[in-house]
Amino acid sequence: MRTPFLAALLATGLALGPAEARDTGRIFVSNEKSHDIYVFDHEFNLIKQIETSRRPRDMHLNADRTLLYVACGDDDVIDVIDVDTLEVVDSIPTGPSPEVFAFSPDESQIYVSNEEDSMLEVIDLASRIVVHDVPTGAEPEGVIATADGATIYVTSEVADMVHVVDAGTGAVVDNIIVGTRPRRFVLTPDTNELWVSAELSSEIYVIDRETDEIKEVLEFLPPGFRPEDVTPVGMAVTADGSRGLISLGRANHIAVIDAHSKEVIEYVLVGERAWSVALNRDESLAVVANGLSDDITLVDMETLRPVRSIPVGRVPHTVVIDD
Numbered sequence: 153m154r155t156p157f158l159a160a161l162l163a164t165g166l167a168l169g170p171a172e173a174r175d176t177g178r179i180f181v182s183n184e185k186s187h188d189i190y191v192f193d194h195e196f197n198l199i200k201q202i203e204t205s206r207r208p209r210d211m212h213l214n215a216d217r218t219l220l221y222v223a224c225g226d227d228d229v230i231d232v233i234d235v236d237t238l239e240v241v242d243s244i245p246t247g248p249s250p251e252v253f254a255f256s257p258d259e260s261q262i263y264v265s266n267e268e269d270s271m272l273e274v275i276d277l278a279s280r281i282v283v284h285d286v287p288t289g290a291e292p293e294g295v296i297a298t299a300d301g302a303t304i305y306v307t308s309e310v311a312d313m314v315h316v317v318d319a320g321t322g323a324v325v326d327n328i329i330v331g332t333r334p335r336r337f338v339l340t341p342d343t344n345e346l347w348v349s350a351e352l353s354s355e356i357y358v359i360d361r362e363t364d365e366i367k368e369v370l371e372f373l374p375p376g377f378r379p380e381d382v383t384p385v386g387m388a389v390t391a392d393g394s395r396g397l398i399s400l401g402r403a404n405h406i407a408v409i410d411a412h413s414k415e416v417i418e419y420v421l422v423g424e425r426a427w428s429v430a431l432n433r434d435e436s437l438a439v440v441a442n443g444l445s446d447d448i449t450l451v452d453m454e455t456l457r458p459v460r461s462i463p464v465g466r467v468p469h470t471v472v473i474d475d
Contacts, residue, residue: 436452
């Protein structure tokens, strides 16, 4: 049985002690249509393909980087992978079609957007019991929790809004209207901003977290593309908050921007339908998942040029780097 393994880890605080954290340098890529995770070493040699439940999408490591959690949308579970053995060791039941999730700061709870029943589901990780369901607009996707644990943000793709949820009460305390089909979030480390990608209106909304007011709306247009080709989804920001990276979907580029002035520094050509982007620890390299070319592109962050593209499974969704 898988469950006792996870229960033992949860009983000791979800993971091994910090001195035993893996920090392997491995790169994990979830593939929606081949139902697997590709695992690369730090030199991008493929070392394993992990078969998961159907349609793996969003992924997160726990704080000690001993377990990788994977939302599997077609089987209504979050698979749990042991980072040491690279084996699936448990599956946590969820509501219909889990897509994106986030941990509470103490990792006692997991917040899951259930796409098909329009709910943000709050699961207690130790007991694996749903402790609260928060109604949202249709097709919730993006989920992010603030560092202090007070607030959870959820996008609704159909309602074109961001729901602001009080984590203590589980109540929606505000709704922020944004562009068409909002998808993902980034919280900036130094400006108290929440960035929201609106895929079908080709925009990034910058929200002041103090007021929940929209400060700016950013638009992008790589050379040779039409505005309707720009479908931003995944984002990342450097640790010092100086630069942002925006994956531009069907425009086949990422935009690297000055995170303060919001000016575009460079458009970088990657693969087809750039879907998500992640930075390694020293931020020398960005890894972009390209959903329609079934590969990842490595981008040198000093030269802002693509280094190479590497084949993965069918329809890569998310990249996580254990670094």
